[in-house]
Ligand code: IDP
């Protein structure tokens with residue numbers, strides 16, 4: 001099944017929103033398959049945000065992402081990348097729909113709570129960037145019977 005990465009950014013850790021983020025993704029029915037706290041460093045940030053390296057906001061983004069530990073999570077589910085992006089909301093929190101994490105908890109683009117992979121392909125790449133194979137868990141979730149039709153479960 002599809003895998004995707006979410007990072008609870010330093011503002012989420014500082015503001016005690018890590019549980020709220022996990023709760024919303026669990027409520028959706030997604031499966032948590034990896035979870036850890038880490039301190040991000042320049043090299044991994046430059047790789048992770050490669051597409052933004054030349055942007056004027058990059059130095060601020062790097063400082064923000066290193067300002068405290070983050071919590072990285074790997075999630076699994078049918079087309080889960082799109083689901084997680086919808087739950088997170090638009091990049092610019094003042095344009096994010098109410099009911100999304102960014103719509104409900106953030107105001108500034110530079111303090112927007114969490115990162116989420118933007119495509120199935122980047123989800124796969126990003127989960128591998130932050131998790132070793134042995135840190136990812138393959139287990140049955142009993143509620144799957146009630147969340148998916150058979151063709152979505154396989
Ligand atoms: P995303 O996180 O919704 O995928 P991206 O466009 O990939 O958004 O940008 C990556 C991150 O860079 C954003 O989540 C935000 O933290 C930061 N960022 C993007 N645009 C700006 C900006 O205009 N000012 C400050 N930070 C920005």
Ligand code: MG
Nearest residue numbers: 115116117118
């Ligand atoms: Mg992005």
